[in-house]
Amino acid sequence: xxxxxxxxxxxxxxxxxxxxxxxxxxxxxxxxxxxxxxxxxxxxxxxxxxxxxxxxxxxxxxxxxxxxxxxxxxxxxxxxxxxxxxxxxxxxxxxxxxxxxxxxxxxxxxxxxxxxxxxxxxxxxxxxxxxxxxxxxxxxxxxxxxxxxxxxxxxxxxxxxxxxxxxxxxxxxxxxxxxxxxxxxxxxxxxxxxxxxxxxxxxxxxxxxxxxxxxxxxxxxxxxxxxxxxxxxxxxxxxxxxxxxxxxxxxxxxxxxxxxxxxxxxxxxxxxxxxxxxxxxxxxxxxxxxxxxxxxxxxxxxxxxxxxxxxxxxxxxxxxxxxxxxxxxxxxxxxxxxxxxxxxxxxxxxxxxxxxxxxxxxxxxxxxxxxxxxxx
Amino acid sequence: xxxxxxxxxxxxxxxxxxxxxxxxxxxxxxxxxxxxxxxxxxxxxxxxxxxxxxxxxxxxxxxxxxxxxxxxxxxxxxxxxxxxxxxxxxxxxxxxxxxxxxxxxxxxxxxxxxxxxxxxxxxxxxxxxxxxxxxxxxxxxxxxxxxxxxxxxxxxxxxxxxxxxxxxxxxxxxxxxxxxxxxxxxxxxxxxxxxxxxxxxxxxxxxxxxxxxxxxxxxxxxxxxxxxxxxxxxxxxxxxxxxxxxxxxxxxxxxxxxxxxxxxxxxxxxxxxxxxxxxxxxxxxxxxxxxxxxxxxxxxxxxxxxxxxxx
Numbered sequence: 001x002x003x004x005x006x007x008x009x010x011x012x013x014x015x016x017x018x019x020x021x022x023x024x025x026x027x028x029x030x031x032x033x034x035x036x037x038x039x040x041x042x043x044x045x046x047x048x049x050x051x052x053x054x055x056x057x058x059x060x061x062x063x064x065x066x067x068x069x070x071x072x073x074x075x076x077x078x079x080x081x082x083x084x085x086x087x088x089x090x091x092x093x094x095x096x097x098x099x100x101x102x103x104x105x106x107x108x109x110x111x112x113x114x115x116x117x118x119x120x121x122x123x124x125x126x127x128x129x130x131x132x133x134x135x136x137x138x139x140x141x142x143x144x145x146x147x148x149x150x151x152x153x154x155x156x157x158x159x160x161x162x163x164x165x166x167x168x169x170x171x172x173x174x175x176x177x178x179x180x181x182x183x184x185x186x187x188x189x190x191x192x193x194x195x196x197x198x199x200x201x202x203x204x205x206x207x208x209x210x211x212x213x214x215x216x217x218x219x220x221x222x223x224x225x226x227x228x229x230x231x232x233x234x235x236x237x238x239x240x241x242x243x244x245x246x247x248x249x250x251x252x253x254x255x256x257x258x259x260x261x262x263x264x265x266x267x268x269x270x271x272x273x274x275x276x277x278x279x280x281x282x283x284x285x286x287x288x289x290x291x292x293x294x295x296x297x298x299x300x301x302x303x304x305x306x307x308x309x310x311x312x313x314x315x316x317x318x319x320x321x322x323x324x325x326x327x328x329x330x331x332x333x334x335x336x337x338x339x340x341x342x343x344x345x346x347x348x349x350x351x352x353x354x355x356x357x358x359x360x361x362x363x364x365x366x367x368x369x370x371x372x373x374x375x376x
Numbered sequence: 377x378x379x380x381x382x383x384x385x386x387x388x389x390x391x392x393x394x395x396x397x398x399x400x401x402x403x404x405x406x407x408x409x410x411x412x413x414x415x416x417x418x419x420x421x422x423x424x425x426x427x428x429x430x431x432x433x434x435x436x437x438x439x440x441x442x443x444x445x446x447x448x449x450x451x452x453x454x455x456x457x458x459x460x461x462x463x464x465x466x467x468x469x470x471x472x473x474x475x476x477x478x479x480x481x482x483x484x485x486x487x488x489x490x491x492x493x494x495x496x497x498x499x500x501x502x503x504x505x506x507x508x509x510x511x512x513x514x515x516x517x518x519x520x521x522x523x524x525x526x527x528x529x530x531x532x533x534x535x536x537x538x539x540x541x542x543x544x545x546x547x548x549x550x551x552x553x554x555x556x557x558x559x560x561x562x563x564x565x566x567x568x569x570x571x572x573x574x575x576x577x578x579x580x581x582x583x584x585x586x587x588x589x590x591x592x593x594x595x596x597x598x599x600x601x602x603x604x605x606x607x608x609x610x611x612x613x614x615x616x617x618x619x620x621x622x623x624x625x626x627x628x629x630x631x632x633x634x635x636x637x638x639x640x641x642x643x644x645x646x647x648x649x650x651x652x653x654x655x656x657x658x659x660x661x662x663x664x665x666x667x668x669x670x671x672x673x674x675x676x677x678x679x680x681x682x683x684x685x686x687x
Contacts, residue, residue: 063580066580066584067583068580068583068584087583087586088583088584088586089583089584089585089586093584094584095580095581095584097577097580097581098577099575099577101575101577101578101580101581102581103578103581103582103596104600105599105600114582114585114587114595115584115585115586115587118585118586118587118591119586162581162585166585174577
C-alpha cells in the first residue's frame with residue numbers, strides 16, 4: 001500500500017504528457033474486491049507492463065481501461081478526457097486478446113475492417129488503413145484467408161492489426177503471447193517491441209511472464225491482490241524490489257531467501273542466521289534498521305562461486321544438487337541449514353557433494369522485514 | 377567367404393527374434409463371438425422398430441379385400457395407391473370430405489410462423505442472457521427454466537380465456553402465439569448455453585470494435601451459430617408439427633392441424649374401418665418430421681452436442 005501512496009502523489013488530472021490516468025479505481029464483484037483504490041499514470045508513448053500472478057487483477061484492470069467492465073469507484077482518463085462512463089469504442093483504444101478473438105467467419109481483411117465498417121468509414125479510407133497495417137505487420141498475403149487457415153503467430157499478427165487499423169492512442173494487450181509456443185513467443189516479443197518503437201503509441205501490456213515484462217517494458221507495475229506493489233523501470237524492480245513478493249516473483253531461478261535476524265555489534269549491522277554472520281556495511285538501508293527478525297535475499301547470479309576471498313561475505317558449503325541448464329548451471333547448496341542456489345557458468349559445473357566456496361557483496365542483496373515483507 | 381560367414385548368422389539371429397511374439401497390427405476376426413453378439417443385437421432391435429413401419433407401408437398399398445384376408449405381414453398382391461389418394465384428398469372428417477390436405481396446409485400455416493417467431497425470440501433471449509449480463513439476468517433465467525417444468529395442462533384453460541379476451545381464440549395466429557410461448561424456455565436454454573460456450577473475448581473484441589447489441593448479434597453471433605439454429609429448427613418443426621393437444625384445444629374444425637384431422641379420420645366410428653386409408657394418412661402425417669430428420673441428421677447431432685448438453 002505504501003507503494004500506492006507514492007504513485008498517487010505524482011498523479012495529476014490527465015495533464016500534458018499523460019496518456020492514461022487511473023485515479024482511485026476500485027472494482028468489486030459482489031463482496032469480492034478485485035481492485036482497491038488503484039492509481040496509475042501512464043505517460044504518452046510509454047510501454048507499461050502489468051505483471052503479476054493469475055488472479056492479481058491485472059486483466060481486470062486492463063478490461064476496466066478498455067471499458068469492458070464497469071468500475072465500482074474512481075475515474076479513468078485517456079488523453080485528458082474522462083472516459084469512465086464511455087463505451088469501449090469511444091475511448092480511443094485498441095485491444096489484443098490472448099485467444100486472438102478473430103471473427104472466424106470473416107476473412108483477415110474483413111476482420112481488420114470490421115470496426116471501421118461499424119464506424120461507417122469511407123471505403124477508400126478503410127482500404128488505405130488496411131494496406132498500412134498489413135504492410136507494417138507483413139500480413140498482405142494473408143488478407144483473403146480465414147482465421148482457421150492461419151498459424152498461431154499469424155493470427156496474433158492479425159489481432160494486432162485489428163487494433164492498428166483503428167488508429168488509436170492506446171494499445172491494450174491482454175497476455176497476447178501466452179497461447180504461442182516458446183519460439184514464436186520470443187519472435188513476436190521482438191516484433192511488438194519494434195512496433196512500439198515505430199508507432200510510439202502508449203501501450204499497456206498484461207502478462208504473467210516476467211521475461212516479457214523485463215524485455216518490453218519502460219516501466220513494470222507488479223500487482224498482487226488488486227494492488228500495485230511496485231511501479232518502476234525493469235532494472236530497478238529487479239535490483240531493488242520494494243517487498244518480498246516482488247523480489248520472489250521476478251527472476252528465474254528465484255531469489256534466495258534466508259530467514260534470520262538483524263543485529264548490531266560495535267556499530268556495524270549484521271544479518272545473523274545460526275552461525276552465519278553476513279556483514280551489512282555495504283548494504284544501502286531504506287530506513288534506519290532496528291534489531292529483530294528479517295529476511296535476507298540475494299539472487300543466484302549475484303553469488304560468486306569458488307572465486308577466492310576478497311568478498312565482504314564468504315563461506316563454504318556442500319553441493320546438494322546440480323541442475324545443468326545448458327547456458328549455465330544451477331547449484332543447490334545448504335547455507336545455515338536453508339536452501340541456497342548459485343548460478344554458475346556451464347564450464348565450472350561442480351560434482352555432487354563437493355565442498356565449494358561462495359561469496360557475495362551484500363550491496364546487491366535485499367533485506368526485508370520478516371513480518372511485513374517490506375524492504376528495509 | 378569369411379565375411380558372409382560372419383554376417384549371415386547375425387541376420388538369422390535378427391530374423392529369429394522377430395519370429396517371437398506379436399508384431400504389427402493385432403489381427404481382427406470378423407466373426408468373433410463379440411461381433412456376432414453385437415451385430416445380432418443391433419439387427420434384432422432394428423427389426424423390432426422397423427416392423428410396425430413395414431406393416432403400415434404394406435397395408436396402405438393393399439385394397440380392402442386383401443386386408444380382410446388377415447395376413448398383415450404379407451406383401452401386397454396387387455399394389456394400389458388408391459388409399460393414399462383418398463387419405464390426401466377425399467377422406468371424411470365430420471362434415472368435410474376433402475381429406476388430409478386441408479390439415480396439411482393448416483399445419484404448414486401454423487408451423488412456419490411459429491418456428492420463425494419462437495427461434496427469433498429465443499435466440500435473442502439466449503444471446504442477451506449469455507453475453508449482456510444485465511441485472512437480474514440469473515433470476516430471469518431461473519424463472520424461464522422453471523417455466524419449462526410447469527405441466528401444460530395447468531395452463532390450458534387460462535390461455536383459452538386469455539386468447540378469448542384478446543379475440544384470437546380459434547384462429548391460427550392464436551395457436552402460433554401459444555406455440556412460440558411454450559417453445560421459449562427450452563429454446564432459450566439451448567441458445568444461452570450455445571452462446572455461453574463461445575469465447576467471451578470474441579464478444580469483447582466486437583465491443584471494442586464498436587458493435588452494439590444488434591451489431592454483435594447479427595454480424596458476429598448469428599454467422600457462428602448455424603448448428604444450434606438447425607437444432608432449434610428441427611426441435612420446433614417436429615414438435616409443433618406433431619402437436620395434438622394445443623391444436624385440438626385452440627383451433628376450430630376448419631383450422632385443425634394435420635394431427636387432429638388424422639385422429640378424426642382414424643377414429644371416425646361410422647362406416648367400415650378403412651385400414652389402408654388410415655395407414656396412408658398416418659404415414660403422410662409423419663412424413664414431414666421424418667424428412668426433416670433424414671435431411672439434417674448429422675447437423676442435428678452436432679448441434680445437440682454443441683449446445684444442449686453443456687451448461
